[in-house]
Amino acid sequence: MPPLPGHSTGALETRPDAPVEPVVWARDLEKRFGDLVAVDRVGFEITRGECFGFLGPNGAGKTSTMRMIACMSPLGGGTLRVLGMDPVTDGPEIRSRIGLVPQEDTLDLELTVLDNLVIYGRYFDLPRKVIRERAERLLHFAQLWDRRDERVEPLSGGLKRRLTIARALVSEPDLLILDEPTTGLDPQARHLLWDRLYRLKQQGVTLIVTTHYMDEAEQLCDRLVVMDHGRIAASGTPRSLIAQHSTREVLELRFDPDENETMAARLHGLTERIEVLPDRILLYTDDGDHVLHQVEGLGLEARNSLVRRSTLEDVFLRLTGRTLID
Amino acid sequence: MVVDNERQGWAIAQGAHAPPTLRVLRYYAHAYRRLWRSSVTVSFLYPVMYLTAMGLGLGTLINHHVHLVDHVKYLDFIAPGLLAATAMQIATNDSMFPVMAAIKWIRTYFAMLATPLTVDDVLIGHLAWIAVRLTMMATIYLGVMAAFGVVHSLLAIVALPVTVLIGLAFAAPTSAFSATQENERSFILTYRLGLIPLFLFSGTFFPVGQLPGWLQVVAYCTPLYHGVHLGRALVLGQAQLWPLLGDVAYLTVLAVVGTLVARVTYRRRLVV
Numbered sequence: 001m002p003p004l005p006g007h008s009t010g011a012l013e014t015r016p017d018a019p020v021e022p023v024v025w026a027r028d029l030e031k032r033f034g035d036l037v038a039v040d041r042v043g044f045e046i047t048r049g050e051c052f053g054f055l056g057p058n059g060a061g062k063t064s065t066m067r068m069i070a071c072m073s074p075l076g077g078g079t080l081r082v083l084g085m086d087p088v089t090d091g092p093e094i095r096s097r098i099g100l101v102p103q104e105d106t107l108d109l110e111l112t113v114l115d116n117l118v119i120y121g122r123y124f125d126l127p128r129k130v131i132r133e134r135a136e137r138l139l140h141f142a143q144l145w146d147r148r149d150e151r152v153e154p155l156s157g158g159l160k161r162r163l164t165i166a167r168a169l170v171s172e173p174d175l176l177i178l179d180e181p182t183t184g185l186d187p188q189a190r191h192l193l194w195d196r197l198y199r200l201k202q203q204g205v206t207l208i209v210t211t212h213y214m215d216e217a218e219q220l221c222d223r224l225v226v227m228d229h230g231r232i233a234a235s236g237t238p239r240s241l242i243a244q245h246s247t248r249e250v251l252e253l254r255f256d257p258d259e260n261e262t263m264a265a266r267l268h269g270l271t272e273r274i275e276v277l278p279d280r281i282l283l284y285t286d287d288g289d290h291v292l293h294q295v296e297g298l299g300l301e302a303r304n305s306l307v308r309r310s311t312l313e314d315v316f317l318r319l320t321g322r323t324l325i326d
Numbered sequence: 327m328v329v330d331n332e333r334q335g336w337a338i339a340q341g342a343h344a345p346p347t348l349r350v351l352r353y354y355a356h357a358y359r360r361l362w363r364s365s366v367t368v369s370f371l372y373p374v375m376y377l378t379a380m381g382l383g384l385g386t387l388i389n390h391h392v393h394l395v396d397h398v399k400y401l402d403f404i405a406p407g408l409l410a411a412t413a414m415q416i417a418t419n420d421s422m423f424p425v426m427a428a429i430k431w432i433r434t435y436f437a438m439l440a441t442p443l444t445v446d447d448v449l450i451g452h453l454a455w456i457a458v459r460l461t462m463m464a465t466i467y468l469g470v471m472a473a474f475g476v477v478h479s480l481l482a483i484v485a486l487p488v489t490v491l492i493g494l495a496f497a498a499p500t501s502a503f504s505a506t507q508e509n510e511r512s513f514i515l516t517y518r519l520g521l522i523p524l525f526l527f528s529g530t531f532f533p534v535g536q537l538p539g540w541l542q543v544v545a546y547c548t549p550l551y552h553g554v555h556l557g558r559a560l561v562l563g564q565a566q567l568w569p570l571l572g573d574v575a576y577l578t579v580l581a582v583v584g585t586l587v588a589r590v591t592y593r594r595r596l597v598v
Contacts, residue, residue: 105433120441122353125442
């Protein structure tokens with residue numbers, strides 16, 4: 001796989017003695033739409049070269065936060081610095097160094113794959129020759145080279161998404177913002193996308209990803225914040241969040257749906273935390289097999305049982321009392 | 327900071343230095359490449375058909391009975407009027423569906439706004455492209471008119487920028503309006519209740535003096551009347567300076583005010 005131009009060089013690294021300036025720095029960031037508070041005084045710092053995640057259900061305020069960072073949406077309040085600049089005054093300058101993969105594709109469906117890249121490169125005032133060179137490399141990177149002369153419209157969702165990412169990279173941004181990059185894609189397309197994003201991170205590109213997929217956040221993010229109702233409910237590495245807000249393992253038990261409540265009552269006290277979901281009961285423990293033995297010892301027979309590691313889904317459930325809804 | 331300076335130096339060394347508006351314009355030009363053949367064909371056939379049917383066909387009949395409309399042959403009379411009306415039609419069309427598409431359907435504006443381009447660049451680029459389209463159309467139209475022998479003055483050259491002005495007087499306010507719409511329903515209404523009456527009653531096909539008194543006043547107030555009046559005087563070589571400057575002023579005000587309002591409606595729609 002050819003490396004991306006510019007991203008593998010040391011050009012983006014600061015001198016070792018220089019203080020590392022955060023790529024994004026937010027304090028009391030706010031966004032309102034009428035009476036709705038979409039983003040409610042959140043603060044975070046994103047450092048160079050990391051993949052930072054915003055995790056939360058639909059309507060949590062992730063996209064509004066992204067759009068403010070991308071200088072596409074004015075701040076409702078608070079302070080925001082992106083690449084050391086102020087979005088209020090330096091919007092175009094900041095945007096010239098950001099790549100945005102919006103939630104909804106904004107590709108020109110009538111144009112070819114290649115032309116979409118070329119046109120977008122021109123918006124950044126890049127010379128034709130530079131755009132051509134980069135487009136070729138990016139099309140290989142996104143595995144779209146063979147389809148470069150096809151119209152975009154009939155392409156699958158996964159291909160369009162990859163093209164959107166390739167397009168966002170044509171300006172060789174210091175910061176790539178991806179708003180729900182894999183929503184609506186099949187598992188294969190998602191894994192390919194994750195792989196591409198992982199490579200970008202290896203090449204030193206700072207990534208910001210919003211998602212409501214827990215596995216995506218765990219796979220990609222070095223650090224993340226969990227958002228709910230416009231606020232940050234928790235932040236940290238995926239591992240530390242699980243360690244802090246959940247147990248090592250989870251025992252999932254499925255009974256007949258109408259049995260859930262009575263079974264939960266009988267399981268009470270077995271572990272410190274029990275969650276009763278509509279379709280299953282979750283028991284939080286450091287030793288799932290041991291608890292399963294105890295359950296069997298009580299003479300309870302689940303239709304289905306599963307011992308698994310804790311995930312960010314459990315963290316979210318803990319923090320908000322709700323599961324994430326796709 | 328060393329890094330930033332390097333990057334800026336790099337950007338300057340690599341940059342193509344096209345003004346932002348031109349970058350937007352080039353997008354439209356690029357997208358247009360797909361359909362330029364049919365577009366140019368239409369631009370050519372449209373005046374040929376209209377001038378043949380209305381000017382030669384209907385005109386022969388009219389010339390027999392009335393002999394002269396405003397002391398000129400009917401073909402001479404309607405040709406410049408049709409040019410102005412076509413400018414209105416193209417400009418309005420290009421400011422309705424394509425604007426809606428760029429906001430809601432294809433979301434081109436949002437793609438542009440994720441780059442260093444600003445709302446003003448997006449708006450001015452869009453209007454500039456319409457100006458280019460109008461220039462192409464007017465050039466072909468005037469060529470066809472010359473072939474029909476209805477260009478009687480070198481002043482007709484001035485009809486070229488004037489046709490662009492007429493178009494922009496429609497394009498700017500229409501774009502401002504389109505940016506406030508949620509769907510295309512109002513566009514169809516605009517077409518039926520706006521463009522068609524203007525087309526019929528702004529002096530394109532007959533002198534406004536033929537209308538009942540109150541309707542004459544309405545006609546004088548419409549932008550197309552001033553466009554038709556202006557274009558006709560130039561093509562026929564009957565230009566009188568002051569009334570024509572009045573027409574130009576009217577159309578210019580419409581284009582400028584339309585653009586200023588569009589800045590507001592675009593911003594309201596695109597920057598949320």
